Amino acid sequence: MEILEQIAARLERGEDQEVRSLTQSAMDQSLPAPKILAEGLLAGMQVVGDRFRAHEIFLPEVLLAARAMSAGVEILEPHLGKTDLHSRGKVVIGTVKGDLHDIGKNLVGIMLSGAGFEVIDLGKDVSPQQFVDTARESGADVIGMSALLTTTMPAMKQVISLLKEQGLDSSVRTMIGGAPVTGDYAREIGADGYGFDAANAVESARELVG
């Protein structure tokens, strides 16, 4: 089997050690790093994503594959251009002001990281100002907000308003989620995206960063 196919296959099985050493072997064979990334690591990750959506594999397998992906990327990193590596984008996430429920938000963070996003997790009870400041300072592509209470949901709208006030709404996109949050509510408050579960949040984030 060709080495890139082997990398993809090992990644699908979540074998991080093997992915690391195979990636190194591919480098030793003078294969270009972007090719190893695209046809080895990302190709494997694509299969994992498809199988997850088809319910053939579950969350743990996805996360293990993501870990294996990171192991390969570590080897490639010095040889990749900045655009190759951070193509997935940067997401600031947090549970909104007044809300202390963070299990769903944490799962979204884990899944986003697994899918190759750079995640800045502000935790819970995050003020609109914190969201906006962090996004500006870090150059984030997306702000992801979570709420479990209907009483704290309005804080999401405040973040969106603040982004507009500060002229950041064209560069920073917003996405929301949480048990009481709906796609209709997202449209109502002008959020750019919505995720009904963690896997769906990853899909939304992908669409937002294009």
Place this chain on the structure above:
Amino acid sequence: MRPRLQFLDKELIERIVSEALDLLVTLGMEIQNDSAVALLADHGASVDQERGRVTFPGSMVMEAVEKAPSGFALYDVLGNQTHDLYDDKVHFTPGSSGITVLDADSGTMRTPVTNDLVRFTKLTSRMEHIEAQSTAFIASDVPGAIQDSYRLFLCLLYGEKPVVTGAFTIESYGLMQDLQLAVRGTARELAAKPLTIFSCCPTAPLKWSDVTAQNLLDCAADSVPVEYVSMPLLGFMGPVTIVGSLVQHTAETLSGVVLSQLANPGCPVLYGGSPAAFDIRYETTPMGAIETQMIDCAYTEIGKHLGIPTQAYIALSDAKALDAQAGLETSMGATLAALSGINSVSGPGMLDFERCISMEKLVVDNEICGLVQRMIRGIEPKEDFPAAPLFEEMLREGHLLIADHTRKHLRSEHHFPGPVIERANLPRWQEEGSTTLGERAHREVQRHLGEYEPSRLPDDVKKELVELMSAEARRHGMEKLPDRES
């Protein structure tokens, strides 16, 4: 620890058995088959020609119980073992002998034809948690005289799983045995690797008809397993109390054990039944009634006490559609059956008492069977002690989603049902079409039928089955068997 259900204590079981023996000794059974009567008489039973009843010496009954094996295995058409009918092992099989099918397109119950049975057999072959097939209903497009053997023929042609079946006449047993011999090759091989279970039903109260008694004797002679299906109806053709009807069930079933074990000592039998409550408001025999399910569980406790493997018609419903009643009655029955350790559980797929089969319900019931199979595996520690290291890992990593412990035990500790069972959150469910259970079940039926792969039975054997069945059909005036889908 295996979770377990118990309705009767030892003292009550012994009293019920003792009262049943007393019935056999004093009142006896009405037996309408001369060979059976002669066999019993030869071994010391008393025959009252005038009253047409045979009374049994108590010792004869207990000797027969001793001879009955404590279990047996079943094998598919390819000769691979599928069933281990011992101890508290639980195997599910579709309900059988229905006379209608629930048509998913029209929502009505209609008379089934050949291709309904073909499709049901294909579907059963794909049900992970239903390990046997059954001759689930009759096909109306063949003559009545071959409707029993024709069911078995289609099952053996399209499915690989062993078959729970039965003969409607004395004559049709011969062809049904020939069909089995075609699959197994020799009588010796068939006896060594049983392929079917024949239901043999005494008639309440305390009677064996000519046909069922002869079927019993024929099965015994060929070492074909039987399940005795005694059917007291509480308050009608049986005492209104559960204990009273248990006495009747025990007497009728023990008389069957005697016949089988006299005919061929050691032949495989199941201590089965289909007793039912009798709902005097509607003059019906509800299989979903809790008393029906309780008496099923209770008689299997008696069977286990006697050391004989067990069977029951439970895990089915009286509902007329695939509705909440269908789900609740079937789930309750399946749960109680599994907790009772009933070895062969007949019922999945059935509605309308024991009259109607629904393909969509079979798909749903397959999920129920999967859930209860998980349940009876019980709760066991799996690398859980000492507990602290795993909790340290959780605190360190923030979660256990990819912990070794999770990866190792996720799929064995948790049963993941198929797409019929809705577990997505509301928005996802809406995005995926806001489907009802019925719609999802129908979609699954279509998917399974599309993915069906033909039985691996060799083509020459299939050809022989077709020749045997065609010849039988011709004998009964049908020149050509109905066309079948491939």
